[in-house]
Amino acid sequence: MFDDRLEKVNDECGVFGIYAPGRSVSELVYLGLFSLQHRGQEACGIAVSDGDMIHHYKNLGMVTEVFNQNTLNTLDGYLAIGHVRYSASGQSKTQQNAQPIVARYQHGEIALAHNGSLINGEELRQSLMERGSLFHTTVDSEQIVALIASHGHDAMEQAMLKTMIDLKGSYSLVLMTEDTLYAVRDPLGNRPLCIGKLGDEGYVVASETCALDAIGATFLRDVAPGEIVTVDATGLHSTNMFGTDKQALCIFEFVYIARPDSNIDGINVNKARRLMGRELAKEAKLDVDIVISVPDSGTTAAIGYAEESGIPFTQGILKNRYTGRSFIQPTQEMREQMVKLKLNPIRDALEGKRVAVVDDSIVRGTTSRKLVKLLREYGAKEVHMLISCPPVKYPCFYGVDTGNPEELIAAKLDVDGICEHIGADSLHYISMEGILRAVEWSGVGFCTACVSGEYPLGVPCNHCKKSK
Numbered sequence: 445m446f447d448d449r450l451e452k453v454n455d456e457c458g459v460f461g462i463y464a465p466g467r468s469v470s471e472l473v474y475l476g477l478f479s480l481q482h483r484g485q486e487a488c489g490i491a492v493s494d495g496d497m498i499h500h501y502k503n504l505g506m507v508t509e510v511f512n513q514n515t516l517n518t519l520d521g522y523l524a525i526g527h528v529r530y531s532a533s534g535q536s537k538t539q540q541n542a543q544p545i546v547a548r549y550q551h552g553e554i555a556l557a558h559n560g561s562l563i564n565g566e567e568l569r570q571s572l573m574e575r576g577s578l579f580h581t582t583v584d585s586e587q588i589v590a591l592i593a594s595h596g597h598d599a600m601e602q603a604m605l606k607t608m609i610d611l612k613g614s615y616s617l618v619l620m621t622e623d624t625l626y627a628v629r630d631p632l633g634n635r636p637l638c639i640g641k642l643g644d645e646g647y648v649v650a651s652e653t654c655a656l657d658a659i660g661a662t663f664l665r666d667v668a669p670g671e672i673v674t675v676d677a678t679g680l681h682s683t684n685m686f687g688t689d690k691q692a693l694c695i696f697e698f699v700y701i702a703r704p705d706s707n708i709d710g711i712n713v714n715k716a717r718r719l720m721g722r723e724l725a726k727e728a729k730l731d732v733d734i735v736i737s738v739p740d741s742g743t744t745a746a747i748g749y750a751e752e753s754g755i756p757f758t759q760g761i762l763k764n765r766y767t768g769r770s771f772i773q774p775t776q777e778m779r780e781q782m783v784k785l786k787l788n789p790i791r792d793a794l795e796g797k798r799v800a801v802v803d804d805s806i807v808r809g810t811t812s813r814k815l816v817k818l819l820r821e822y823g824a825k826e827v828h829m830l831i832s833c834p835p836v837k838y839p840c841f842y843g844v845d846t847g848n849p850e851e852l853i854a855a856k857l858d859v860d861g862i863c864e865h866i867g868a869d870s871l872h873y874i875s876m877e878g879i880l881r882a883v884e885w886s887g888v889g890f891c892t893a894c895v896s897g898e899y900p901l902g903v904p905c906n907h908c909k910k911s912k
Contacts, residue, residue: 457543457843458483459557459637460526460655461618463625463675464646470519472642472659473526478507479658480651482703483559484530487542491555492521493622498553502527502542523625525618527557530845541581545589550596552622558585559651560614560635560843563904568610588617601683604628604672608686613901614694614842616667618649625649625675632692632901633669634842634891636708639680640664647675652706666709692891692900696844698883699833700741700804711886714744719882720832720874721748721802728872729753730800730828734793736760738803738815745832746802755800760793760819787815795823802830807846809853812866820867829868834876834895835859841903846894 458480462469473490488510489502499519503510507528527543544555562568565584568591573579577590591610595603600621614634619626627649629637640648640661648661656663667673670686694701697708704714724745735757737746750757764785799819806812806829816827835854840846849855853862863871876896883890893899 457527457529457557457559458651458655459559459616459618459649460651461524461557461620461625461627461649462642462646462659463523463648464642465522465677467522467646468520469522469524470516473524474507474511474516475658476648476650476655477526477528479655479703480528481507483651483701484528487529487539488527489542489544489557490516490519490524490526491544491546491557491620492519492524493553493555493620494521495523495623498546498555498620498622500544500546500555502539502544504539504542523620523623525555525557525620525625541583543583543585545581545583545585547589547593549593551600554589554592554600554619554621556585556589556592556617556619558583558588559616559637560630561841562587562611562613562615563841563902564610564612565904567905588615592619600624600626601672601674605683605685608670608672616651623676627667627671627673627675629667629669629671630901631670631686631688632690632889632891633709634692634694634901636693636697636702637667638663638665638708639667639673647680649673649675652702652708654703654706657705663707690900691889693888694842694844695879695883695890695892696833696840696894699879701844704744709886709888711883711888716883717744717804717832718748718751720879721745721750722752723878723882724802724830724832724872724874725749725752727875727878728830730755730830730870730872732798732800732826732828734758734760734797735800735802736793738787738801739763742801742803742832745804746830749800749802749830758793760790760799760801761815762788762790764788787818789819789822789824791822794819796825797823798826798828799824800828800830802832804831805833805836806831806853806862806866807836808851809862809865812868816867826869827867828870829863829866829872831871831873833879834873834892835862836894838894838897840894841899842891842893842901844894 460476491500544557546555562584568587591607615630616635616637617628640656642661671684674681698716702713735750737743837855839849
Protein backbone atom coordinates (compact mmCIF):
# COMPACT_ATOMS: atom_id res chain seq x y z
CA MET A 445 0.00 0.00 0.00
CA PHE A 446 1.24 3.46 -0.85
CA ASP A 447 1.01 5.68 2.20
CA ASP A 448 2.86 9.00 2.18
CA ARG A 449 2.63 9.16 5.97
CA LEU A 450 5.41 6.57 5.95
CA GLU A 451 7.51 8.95 3.87
CA LYS A 452 7.10 11.99 6.11
CA VAL A 453 8.02 13.02 9.61
CA ASN A 454 4.72 12.97 11.47
CA ASP A 455 3.68 14.81 14.59
CA GLU A 456 1.78 12.70 17.06
CA CYS A 457 -0.99 15.13 17.99
CA GLY A 458 -2.56 18.53 18.39
CA VAL A 459 -4.35 19.96 21.42
CA PHE A 460 -7.10 22.52 21.91
CA GLY A 461 -8.82 24.02 24.95
CA ILE A 462 -11.53 26.62 25.48
CA TYR A 463 -13.17 28.46 28.36
CA ALA A 464 -16.18 30.53 27.28
CA PRO A 465 -18.81 31.27 29.96
CA GLY A 466 -22.35 31.48 28.64
CA ARG A 467 -21.59 29.56 25.43
CA SER A 468 -21.92 25.94 24.35
CA VAL A 469 -18.45 25.22 23.02
CA SER A 470 -18.50 21.71 21.53
CA GLU A 471 -18.89 23.01 17.96
CA LEU A 472 -16.03 25.45 18.47
CA VAL A 473 -13.81 22.61 19.68
CA TYR A 474 -14.82 20.63 16.60
CA LEU A 475 -13.73 23.51 14.36
CA GLY A 476 -10.49 23.94 16.29
CA LEU A 477 -9.64 20.25 15.98
CA PHE A 478 -10.55 20.26 12.31
CA SER A 479 -8.01 23.04 11.75
CA LEU A 480 -5.40 20.94 13.59
CA GLN A 481 -6.21 17.75 11.67
CA HIS A 482 -2.81 17.85 9.93
CA ARG A 483 -1.21 17.12 13.30
CA GLY A 484 -2.95 13.76 13.72
CA GLN A 485 -5.37 11.62 11.74
CA GLU A 486 -5.64 8.36 13.67
CA ALA A 487 -7.97 9.35 16.50
CA CYS A 488 -9.60 12.34 18.15
CA GLY A 489 -11.69 13.24 21.16
CA ILE A 490 -13.48 16.04 23.03
CA ALA A 491 -14.17 16.46 26.77
CA VAL A 492 -16.69 19.11 27.87
CA SER A 493 -17.84 20.39 31.27
CA ASP A 494 -20.92 22.38 32.24
CA GLY A 495 -19.29 23.34 35.54
CA ASP A 496 -20.48 20.24 37.40
CA MET A 497 -19.56 17.20 35.32
CA ILE A 498 -17.19 16.25 32.49
CA HIS A 499 -18.67 14.45 29.48
CA HIS A 500 -16.42 13.10 26.76
CA TYR A 501 -16.35 11.18 23.51
CA LYS A 502 -13.37 9.86 21.56
CA ASN A 503 -12.75 7.29 18.86
CA LEU A 504 -10.48 6.25 16.02
CA GLY A 505 -10.75 8.32 12.87
CA MET A 506 -10.56 11.91 11.72
CA VAL A 507 -12.65 14.70 13.20
CA THR A 508 -15.33 14.54 10.51
CA GLU A 509 -15.58 10.75 10.93
CA VAL A 510 -15.77 10.67 14.72
CA PHE A 511 -18.12 13.60 15.35
CA ASN A 512 -21.48 14.61 13.93
CA GLN A 513 -24.13 17.04 15.07
CA ASN A 514 -25.85 14.45 17.26
CA THR A 515 -22.59 13.60 19.02
CA LEU A 516 -21.74 17.25 19.57
CA ASN A 517 -25.23 17.90 21.00
CA THR A 518 -24.49 15.44 23.81
CA LEU A 519 -21.36 17.40 24.74
CA ASP A 520 -22.91 20.50 26.28
CA GLY A 521 -20.83 22.92 28.33
CA TYR A 522 -18.78 26.10 28.37
CA LEU A 523 -15.39 24.52 29.13
CA ALA A 524 -13.71 21.89 26.95
CA ILE A 525 -10.51 20.36 25.66
CA GLY A 526 -9.86 18.36 22.50
CA HIS A 527 -7.17 16.23 20.90
CA VAL A 528 -6.16 14.85 17.51
CA ARG A 529 -3.68 11.99 17.45
CA TYR A 530 -1.24 10.39 15.05
CA SER A 531 0.11 7.04 16.22
CA ALA A 532 3.02 5.20 14.70
CA SER A 533 2.63 1.75 16.20
CA GLY A 534 -0.11 -0.84 15.84
CA GLN A 535 -0.41 -1.06 19.61
CA SER A 536 -1.26 2.63 19.79
CA LYS A 537 -4.01 2.42 17.19
CA THR A 538 -6.78 1.61 19.65
CA GLN A 539 -9.79 3.56 20.84
CA GLN A 540 -8.50 3.13 24.36
CA ASN A 541 -5.40 5.19 23.60
CA ALA A 542 -7.36 8.07 22.09
CA GLN A 543 -7.39 11.29 24.12
CA PRO A 544 -8.40 13.23 26.16
CA ILE A 545 -7.66 10.99 29.14
CA VAL A 546 -10.53 11.42 31.62
CA ALA A 547 -10.26 10.22 35.23
CA ARG A 548 -11.67 10.79 38.68
CA TYR A 549 -9.37 11.66 41.57
CA GLN A 550 -9.53 13.08 45.10
CA HIS A 551 -10.92 16.49 44.11
CA GLY A 552 -13.26 15.34 41.34
CA GLU A 553 -12.74 14.80 37.62
CA ILE A 554 -9.83 15.72 35.40
CA ALA A 555 -9.36 15.52 31.62
CA LEU A 556 -5.97 15.86 29.89
CA ALA A 557 -4.69 16.08 26.32
CA HIS A 558 -0.97 15.86 25.55
CA ASN A 559 1.28 16.78 22.64
CA GLY A 560 4.81 15.46 22.96
CA SER A 561 6.48 12.44 24.51
CA LEU A 562 8.15 11.72 27.86
CA ILE A 563 11.60 10.18 27.84
CA ASN A 564 11.05 8.75 31.33
CA GLY A 565 7.54 7.45 30.67
CA GLU A 566 8.38 3.80 31.27
CA GLU A 567 10.18 4.54 34.52
CA LEU A 568 7.28 6.68 35.73
CA ARG A 569 4.77 3.99 34.85
CA GLN A 570 6.73 1.32 36.72
CA SER A 571 7.13 3.55 39.77
CA LEU A 572 3.45 4.48 39.81
CA MET A 573 2.36 0.84 39.38
CA GLU A 574 4.54 -0.14 42.32
CA ARG A 575 2.68 2.49 44.34
CA GLY A 576 -0.67 1.01 43.33
CA SER A 577 -1.65 3.00 40.23
CA LEU A 578 -3.72 1.25 37.57
CA PHE A 579 -3.40 2.04 33.86
CA HIS A 580 -5.90 1.52 31.05
CA THR A 581 -3.81 2.78 28.13
CA THR A 582 -0.26 2.46 26.79
CA VAL A 583 0.27 6.22 26.29
CA ASP A 584 2.53 8.22 28.60
CA SER A 585 -0.17 10.88 28.94
CA GLU A 586 -1.86 8.63 31.49
CA GLN A 587 1.26 8.76 33.66
CA ILE A 588 0.86 12.54 33.83
CA VAL A 589 -2.72 12.16 35.04
CA ALA A 590 -1.61 9.59 37.63
CA LEU A 591 1.17 11.87 38.88
CA ILE A 592 -1.25 14.77 39.27
CA ALA A 593 -3.64 12.50 41.17
CA SER A 594 -0.82 11.36 43.45
CA HIS A 595 -0.59 14.97 44.65
CA GLY A 596 -4.34 15.10 45.20
CA HIS A 597 -3.99 16.68 48.63
CA ASP A 598 -2.73 19.84 46.88
CA ALA A 599 -4.62 22.37 44.77
CA MET A 600 -4.35 21.63 41.05
CA GLU A 601 -1.74 24.27 40.25
CA GLN A 602 0.50 23.05 43.08
CA ALA A 603 -0.06 19.43 42.04
CA MET A 604 0.94 20.35 38.49
CA LEU A 605 4.11 22.08 39.68
CA LYS A 606 5.10 18.97 41.63
CA THR A 607 4.27 16.80 38.63
CA MET A 608 6.52 18.87 36.36
CA ILE A 609 9.47 18.11 38.63
CA ASP A 610 9.11 14.42 37.71
CA LEU A 611 8.37 14.86 34.00
CA LYS A 612 11.30 14.58 31.60
CA GLY A 613 10.83 15.13 27.91
CA SER A 614 8.46 17.05 25.72
CA TYR A 615 4.94 18.13 26.61
CA SER A 616 2.38 20.73 25.78
CA LEU A 617 -0.73 19.99 27.82
CA VAL A 618 -4.28 21.20 28.01
CA LEU A 619 -6.20 19.92 31.01
CA MET A 620 -9.39 20.73 32.80
CA THR A 621 -11.32 20.10 35.96
CA GLU A 622 -15.07 20.64 36.12
CA ASP A 623 -14.65 24.44 36.22
CA THR A 624 -11.07 25.38 35.27
CA LEU A 625 -8.88 25.19 32.17
CA TYR A 626 -5.10 24.76 32.34
CA ALA A 627 -2.33 24.97 29.73
CA VAL A 628 1.20 23.74 30.45
CA ARG A 629 4.39 23.75 28.38
CA ASP A 630 7.63 21.92 29.15
CA PRO A 631 10.63 23.96 30.39
CA LEU A 632 12.34 23.97 26.98
CA GLY A 633 9.17 24.67 24.98
CA ASN A 634 9.72 21.79 22.57
CA ARG A 635 6.11 21.58 21.38
CA PRO A 636 4.09 24.71 20.46
CA LEU A 637 1.19 26.10 22.50
CA CYS A 638 -0.55 29.46 22.23
CA ILE A 639 -3.29 31.48 23.93
CA GLY A 640 -6.14 33.42 22.33
CA LYS A 641 -9.00 35.64 23.48
CA LEU A 642 -12.59 34.88 22.51
CA GLY A 643 -15.06 37.68 23.11
CA ASP A 644 -15.03 39.49 26.44
CA GLU A 645 -14.58 36.56 28.82
CA GLY A 646 -13.48 33.60 26.72
CA TYR A 647 -9.99 32.14 26.31
CA VAL A 648 -8.60 29.53 23.94
CA VAL A 649 -5.38 27.51 23.99
CA ALA A 650 -4.16 25.52 21.00
CA SER A 651 -1.15 23.89 19.39
CA GLU A 652 -1.23 26.41 16.54
CA THR A 653 -2.65 29.86 15.85
CA CYS A 654 -4.58 28.50 12.85
CA ALA A 655 -6.99 26.93 15.38
CA LEU A 656 -7.59 30.35 16.93
CA ASP A 657 -8.33 31.78 13.48
CA ALA A 658 -10.79 28.97 12.79
CA ILE A 659 -13.12 30.05 15.61
CA GLY A 660 -12.58 33.81 15.43
CA ALA A 661 -10.33 34.07 18.50
CA THR A 662 -7.64 36.75 18.74
CA PHE A 663 -4.05 35.66 19.37
CA LEU A 664 -2.69 36.92 22.71
CA ARG A 665 0.67 35.20 23.10
CA ASP A 666 2.46 31.87 23.20
CA VAL A 667 2.56 29.87 26.41
CA ALA A 668 6.10 30.37 27.70
CA PRO A 669 8.40 27.39 28.25
CA GLY A 670 7.84 26.05 31.78
CA GLU A 671 4.63 28.06 32.25
CA ILE A 672 1.33 26.96 33.77
CA VAL A 673 -1.63 29.04 32.58
CA THR A 674 -4.88 28.87 34.55
CA VAL A 675 -8.25 30.12 33.27
CA ASP A 676 -11.26 30.23 35.60
CA ALA A 677 -14.09 32.53 36.68
CA THR A 678 -11.55 35.12 37.87
CA GLY A 679 -9.75 35.31 34.51
CA LEU A 680 -6.34 34.21 33.25
CA HIS A 681 -3.44 33.61 35.65
CA SER A 682 0.12 32.42 35.13
CA THR A 683 2.86 30.65 37.10
CA ASN A 684 6.34 29.93 35.80
CA MET A 685 8.89 28.34 38.11
CA PHE A 686 10.71 26.28 35.46
CA GLY A 687 11.46 28.72 32.66
CA THR A 688 15.08 29.16 31.56
CA ASP A 689 16.93 31.21 28.98
CA LYS A 690 17.26 28.08 26.86
CA GLN A 691 14.63 26.89 24.42
CA ALA A 692 14.46 23.83 22.20
CA LEU A 693 11.52 24.38 19.85
CA CYS A 694 11.17 21.55 17.33
CA ILE A 695 12.66 22.67 14.01
CA PHE A 696 10.35 20.30 12.13
CA GLU A 697 7.37 22.43 13.04
CA PHE A 698 8.72 24.86 10.44
CA VAL A 699 10.00 22.27 7.96
CA TYR A 700 6.82 20.24 7.67
CA ILE A 701 4.48 19.78 10.65
CA ALA A 702 2.76 23.12 11.26
CA ARG A 703 0.31 24.78 8.89
CA PRO A 704 1.85 27.60 6.80
CA ASP A 705 -0.66 30.13 8.15
CA SER A 706 0.34 29.50 11.78
CA ASN A 707 2.73 31.57 13.90
CA ILE A 708 4.82 29.80 16.53
CA ASP A 709 6.87 31.70 19.11
CA GLY A 710 6.88 34.78 16.90
CA ILE A 711 7.82 32.94 13.70
CA ASN A 712 5.46 32.73 10.75
CA VAL A 713 5.69 29.21 9.35
CA ASN A 714 5.21 30.32 5.75
CA LYS A 715 7.99 32.91 6.08
CA ALA A 716 10.36 30.35 7.62
CA ARG A 717 9.80 27.87 4.79
CA ARG A 718 10.27 30.56 2.16
CA LEU A 719 13.56 31.57 3.78
CA MET A 720 14.64 27.92 3.87
CA GLY A 721 14.08 27.80 0.12
CA ARG A 722 16.12 30.97 -0.34
CA GLU A 723 18.98 29.55 1.74
CA LEU A 724 18.84 26.35 -0.28
CA ALA A 725 19.14 28.40 -3.50
CA LYS A 726 22.28 30.09 -2.16
CA GLU A 727 23.83 26.72 -1.35
CA ALA A 728 22.68 24.70 -4.38
CA LYS A 729 23.00 26.63 -7.62
CA LEU A 730 21.55 24.64 -10.50
CA ASP A 731 21.34 25.12 -14.26
CA VAL A 732 17.71 24.09 -14.77
CA ASP A 733 14.66 25.36 -16.64
CA ILE A 734 11.95 25.27 -13.96
CA VAL A 735 11.40 24.81 -10.23
CA ILE A 736 8.50 22.64 -9.07
CA SER A 737 7.46 21.35 -5.67
CA VAL A 738 6.22 18.13 -4.15
CA PRO A 739 2.83 19.41 -2.98
CA ASP A 740 1.92 20.60 -0.53
CA SER A 741 4.79 20.42 1.93
CA GLY A 742 7.51 21.54 -0.47
CA THR A 743 5.62 24.37 -2.17
CA THR A 744 6.58 27.36 -0.01
CA ALA A 745 10.27 26.39 0.02
CA ALA A 746 10.12 25.93 -3.76
CA ILE A 747 8.75 29.45 -4.17
CA GLY A 748 11.60 30.76 -2.01
CA TYR A 749 14.14 28.84 -4.09
CA ALA A 750 12.67 30.27 -7.30
CA GLU A 751 12.69 33.83 -5.93
CA GLU A 752 16.33 33.64 -4.87
CA SER A 753 17.60 31.79 -7.96
CA GLY A 754 15.54 33.64 -10.56
CA ILE A 755 14.42 30.32 -12.06
CA PRO A 756 10.66 30.28 -12.78
CA PHE A 757 8.41 28.31 -10.43
CA THR A 758 5.55 26.36 -11.96
CA GLN A 759 3.07 23.72 -10.84
CA GLY A 760 4.56 20.51 -12.18
CA ILE A 761 2.77 17.99 -9.96
CA LEU A 762 -0.91 17.85 -9.11
CA LYS A 763 -1.88 16.41 -5.73
CA ASN A 764 -5.14 14.48 -5.63
CA ARG A 765 -6.80 15.57 -2.38
CA TYR A 766 -9.51 12.93 -2.50
CA THR A 767 -7.61 9.65 -2.22
CA GLY A 768 -8.17 9.50 1.53
CA ARG A 769 -5.88 8.10 4.17
CA SER A 770 -6.10 4.50 3.06
CA PHE A 771 -6.80 2.62 -0.14
CA ILE A 772 -7.42 -1.06 -0.82
CA GLN A 773 -5.02 -2.47 -3.41
CA PRO A 774 -5.85 -6.11 -4.11
CA THR A 775 -3.17 -6.50 -6.78
CA GLN A 776 0.48 -5.55 -7.20
CA GLU A 777 -0.42 -3.59 -10.32
CA MET A 778 -2.84 -1.40 -8.34
CA ARG A 779 -0.18 -0.83 -5.68
CA GLU A 780 2.23 0.40 -8.35
CA GLN A 781 -0.40 2.80 -9.69
CA MET A 782 -1.18 4.35 -6.29
CA VAL A 783 1.60 6.94 -6.52
CA LYS A 784 0.00 8.25 -9.73
CA LEU A 785 -3.32 8.64 -7.95
CA LYS A 786 -1.73 10.62 -5.13
CA LEU A 787 0.77 12.74 -7.10
CA ASN A 788 0.21 13.19 -10.83
CA PRO A 789 2.79 15.08 -12.95
CA ILE A 790 1.68 17.62 -15.54
CA ARG A 791 3.26 16.57 -18.84
CA ASP A 792 2.94 19.96 -20.54
CA ALA A 793 4.95 21.63 -17.76
CA LEU A 794 7.68 18.97 -17.67
CA GLU A 795 8.30 17.69 -21.17
CA GLY A 796 11.85 18.37 -22.33
CA LYS A 797 12.64 20.41 -19.21
CA ARG A 798 15.50 20.26 -16.74
CA VAL A 799 13.56 20.23 -13.50
CA ALA A 800 14.47 21.17 -9.92
CA VAL A 801 12.06 19.44 -7.50
CA VAL A 802 11.79 20.86 -3.96
CA ASP A 803 10.55 18.72 -1.06
CA ASP A 804 10.79 19.12 2.70
CA SER A 805 12.43 15.79 3.56
CA ILE A 806 13.35 12.29 2.45
CA VAL A 807 12.71 9.70 5.15
CA ARG A 808 12.78 6.23 3.60
CA GLY A 809 13.29 7.23 -0.01
CA THR A 810 10.56 5.01 -1.47
CA THR A 811 8.26 7.80 -2.60
CA SER A 812 11.13 9.97 -3.90
CA ARG A 813 12.34 7.09 -6.02
CA LYS A 814 8.87 6.50 -7.48
CA LEU A 815 8.40 10.21 -8.07
CA VAL A 816 11.70 10.70 -9.91
CA LYS A 817 10.85 7.77 -12.17
CA LEU A 818 7.38 9.19 -12.79
CA LEU A 819 8.71 12.65 -13.67
CA ARG A 820 10.99 11.09 -16.28
CA GLU A 821 8.07 9.10 -17.70
CA TYR A 822 6.20 12.39 -18.10
CA GLY A 823 8.99 13.92 -20.14
CA ALA A 824 11.40 15.57 -17.69
CA LYS A 825 14.84 15.72 -19.30
CA GLU A 826 16.68 16.02 -15.96
CA VAL A 827 15.41 15.66 -12.37
CA HIS A 828 17.32 17.40 -9.57
CA MET A 829 16.02 16.93 -6.01
CA LEU A 830 16.31 19.76 -3.46
CA ILE A 831 15.47 19.15 0.19
CA SER A 832 14.73 22.04 2.57
CA CYS A 833 15.92 20.12 5.66
CA PRO A 834 19.23 18.42 6.41
CA PRO A 835 19.22 14.59 6.20
CA VAL A 836 17.03 12.93 8.87
CA LYS A 837 19.45 10.46 10.45
CA TYR A 838 18.29 10.07 14.04
CA PRO A 839 15.11 9.05 15.89
CA CYS A 840 12.99 11.65 17.68
CA PHE A 841 11.99 10.90 21.27
CA TYR A 842 9.92 14.05 21.76
CA GLY A 843 6.59 13.26 20.13
CA VAL A 844 7.43 13.13 16.44
CA ASP A 845 7.43 9.92 14.43
CA THR A 846 10.61 9.85 12.37
CA GLY A 847 10.17 6.14 11.81
CA ASN A 848 12.38 3.23 12.79
CA PRO A 849 16.04 4.40 12.75
CA GLU A 850 16.92 1.31 10.70
CA GLU A 851 14.54 2.56 7.99
CA LEU A 852 15.95 6.09 7.76
CA ILE A 853 17.75 6.15 4.44
CA ALA A 854 20.12 8.97 5.51
CA ALA A 855 21.32 6.83 8.42
CA LYS A 856 22.51 4.19 5.95
CA LEU A 857 23.59 6.11 2.85
CA ASP A 858 25.47 9.33 2.16
CA VAL A 859 24.01 11.98 -0.15
CA ASP A 860 25.53 10.41 -3.28
CA GLY A 861 24.16 7.03 -2.25
CA ILE A 862 20.67 8.44 -1.68
CA CYS A 863 20.82 10.24 -5.01
CA GLU A 864 21.70 7.00 -6.78
CA HIS A 865 18.96 5.13 -4.89
CA ILE A 866 16.19 7.56 -5.89
CA GLY A 867 17.50 7.87 -9.44
CA ALA A 868 17.89 11.67 -9.52
CA ASP A 869 20.47 13.56 -11.58
CA SER A 870 21.53 15.35 -8.42
CA LEU A 871 20.44 15.67 -4.79
CA HIS A 872 20.99 18.69 -2.56
CA TYR A 873 20.06 19.10 1.10
CA ILE A 874 20.06 22.43 2.90
CA SER A 875 22.91 22.61 5.43
CA MET A 876 22.39 22.83 9.18
CA GLU A 877 23.75 26.37 9.06
CA GLY A 878 21.34 27.23 6.26
CA ILE A 879 18.20 25.99 7.97
CA LEU A 880 19.11 27.80 11.19
CA ARG A 881 19.79 31.02 9.27
CA ALA A 882 16.20 30.85 8.05
CA VAL A 883 14.86 31.05 11.62
CA GLU A 884 17.63 32.47 13.79
CA TRP A 885 16.32 36.04 13.42
CA SER A 886 13.56 35.03 15.85
CA GLY A 887 15.94 34.66 18.80
CA VAL A 888 14.36 31.28 19.59
CA GLY A 889 16.47 28.19 20.32
CA PHE A 890 15.70 25.00 18.39
CA CYS A 891 15.80 21.25 18.81
CA THR A 892 17.50 19.65 15.79
CA ALA A 893 17.90 16.17 17.28
CA CYS A 894 16.56 14.24 14.28
CA VAL A 895 19.19 15.78 11.99
CA SER A 896 22.06 16.51 14.41
CA GLY A 897 21.80 13.70 16.96
CA GLU A 898 21.98 16.26 19.78
CA TYR A 899 19.12 15.73 22.26
CA PRO A 900 18.48 18.80 24.45
CA LEU A 901 15.86 17.02 26.59
CA GLY A 902 17.83 13.78 26.94
CA VAL A 903 17.01 10.30 25.65
CA PRO A 904 15.08 7.36 27.15
CA CYS A 905 17.07 5.08 29.44
CA ASN A 906 16.47 2.04 27.22
CA HIS A 907 18.05 3.93 24.32
CA CYS A 908 21.09 4.76 26.48
CA LYS A 909 21.52 1.07 27.26
CA LYS A 910 21.30 0.13 23.58
CA SER A 911 23.89 2.79 22.73
CA LYS A 912 26.46 1.42 25.16
